[in-house]
Amino acid sequence: MDFDLNEEQRMWKKIVHEFVAAELQPKAREVDETGEFNWPAVRKMGPLGLLGLSAPEEFGGAGVDSISAMIAIEEIGWACGSTALAMAAHNGLGTSPIVKYGTDELKKKWLPLVSSGKGKLSALVMTEPQAGSDLQGGITCRAEKSGDEWILNGAKMWCTNASIAEYIIVVARTDRAGGSRSLSMILVPTDTEGLHIAPPEKKMGLHGSPTHAITFENARVPLGNLIGEEGRGLQQTLATLDGGRIFIGAISLGLAEAALEAALTYAKERKAFGKRIADLQALQFKFADSAMEIELARNMLYKAAWLKEQKRQFTKEAAMAKLYASEMAERVCYHAIQIHGGYGYSREYPVERMYRDARLMTIGEGTSEIQRMVIARAMVGS
Numbered sequence: 568m569d570f571d572l573n574e575e576q577r578m579w580k581k582i583v584h585e586f587v588a589a590e591l592q593p594k595a596r597e598v599d600e601t602g603e604f605n606w607p608a609v610r611k612m613g614p615l616g617l618l619g620l621s622a623p624e625e626f627g628g629a630g631v632d633s634i635s636a637m638i639a640i641e642e643i644g645w646a647c648g649s650t651a652l653a654m655a656a657h658n659g660l661g662t663s664p665i666v667k668y669g670t671d672e673l674k675k676k677w678l679p680l681v682s683s684g685k686g687k688l689s690a691l692v693m694t695e696p697q698a699g700s701d702l703q704g705g706i707t708c709r710a711e712k713s714g715d716e717w718i719l720n721g722a723k724m725w726c727t728n729a730s731i732a733e734y735i736i737v738v739a740r741t742d743r744a745g746g747s748r749s750l751s752m753i754l755v756p757t758d759t760e761g762l763h764i765a766p767p768e769k770k771m772g773l774h775g776s777p778t779h780a781i782t783f784e785n786a787r788v789p790l791g792n793l794i795g796e797e798g799r800g801l802q803q804t805l806a807t808l809d810g811g812r813i814f815i816g817a818i819s820l821g822l823a824e825a826a827l828e829a830a831l832t833y834a835k836e837r838k839a840f841g842k843r844i845a846d847l848q849a850l851q852f853k854f855a856d857s858a859m860e861i862e863l864a865r866n867m868l869y870k871a872a873w874l875k876e877q878k879r880q881f882t883k884e885a886a887m888a889k890l891y892a893s894e895m896a897e898r899v900c901y902h903a904i905q906i907h908g909g910y911g912y913s914r915e916y917p918v919e920r921m922y923r924d925a926r927l928m929t930i931g932e933g934t935s936e937i938q939r940m941v942i943a944r945a946m947v948g949s
């Protein structure tokens with residue numbers, strides 16, 4: 568057994584860390600306050616490979632291994648939760664289905680554009696106003712064949728990156744009969760007539776990551792925009808979410824690491840009762856628990872990413888890692904605020920932003936309850 572990153576992974580982590588420390592972290596507060604997406608930094612991510620983590624080099628991506636991809640998202644999460652969510656949605660949801668299931672034509676047309684930093688990003692939407700956890704039973708957005716086109720009608724909700732994407736992968740119902748073979752993935756360019764993107768949602772945190780409701784009114788795209796197999800959209804989406812959950816866990820890990828660092832720095836400076844608050848045992852126990860939980864989450868995430876890289880089953884491990892890391896991040900951010908006392912509640916200090924950003928991680932890409940269902944199903948075989 569080897570717990571060390573290899574030389575290439577260590578170098579990658581160092582390069583990504585230096586980049587995000589210079590380009591993202593100093594702007595994280597401004598991004599949160601203004602809600603402006605950090606395009607200047609994201610444009611620079613193209614040449615570094617951060618916009619094409621899983622895309623093969625022949626299609627303009629970096630094609631890094633699954634652990635390196637996870638590390639990149641962790642580092643971005645450490646620097647800026649908003650940008651990390653945009654990157655997780657782009658790399659994990661918007662491009663990976665094309666890499667895994669797309670035709671060469673779709674790969675050639677879209678991957679180089681969205682991986683380079685010259686174009687916009689990508690998105691995937693499955694959720695609807697009345698359907699989130701229950702995709703199979705709940706999705707009503709329809710795609711119907713007409714000649715050589717798909718015609719889409721319906722409403723979608725909570726699409727991360729919609730307004731900053733070249734295209735959106737839409738999980739739509741292609742067979743009215745319902746059942747597990749009635750959904751398909753269809754790529755819809757964002758300039759398609761009949762696709763309407765609503766203004767960004769007003770959220771608790773992650774203000775620099777735009778999230779939108781979307782409607783389709785007779786939006787037409789070529790039949791060739793089908794990703795993978797017709798009727799296999801549910802299975803393809805669930806497989807995509809397995810990988811995406813490692814990324815959500817990685818953002819959680821990055822946020823927790825940043826919150827712990829901030830709390831430690833503060834506690835070494837702040838004095839109470841004649842000594843540094845870092846010397847108070849009550850706070851030291853919070854540091855110890857936080858460090859232990861971060862270590863646990865990191866090991867779980869690395870293991871899930873490693874299994875993915877080995878092309879082995881990792882559904883249960885990804886669900887466990889996401890569940891644990893996201894709930895851990897909330898606890899660590901909670902402690903970090905407590906350690907800051909009143910200042911922890913102030914926007915002058917970064918921990919309140921991290922706390923708000925971390926809150927989404929127990930919801931997005933499957934709630935904690937759904938992760939528990941996924942884990943239990945793998946155990947009892949249902």
Ligand SMILES: Cc1cc2nc3c(=O)[nH]c(=O)nc-3n(C[C@H](O)[C@H](O)[C@H](O)COP(=O)(O)OP(=O)(O)OC[C@H]3O[C@@H](n4cnc5c(N)ncnc54)[C@H](O)[C@@H]3O)c2cc1C
Pocket residue numbers: 656690691692693694697698699700701724725726727728770773778927930931932933934935936937940
């Ligand atoms: C900021 C943000 C960004 C997002 N980005 C995207 C995106 O890019 N693309 C996309 O498609 N979606 C996105 N989502 C949607 C997200 O994935 C869903 O919100 C999530 O899957 C939960 O679905 P829901 O909100 O419809 O909740 P519901 O499914 O209505 O669930 C409500 C509650 O019921 C619980 N519940 C539901 N079913 C069960 C069950 N069987 N057993 C026990 N408990 C259950 C849930 O755990 C939850 O607590 C985003 C959401 C947010 C807030």
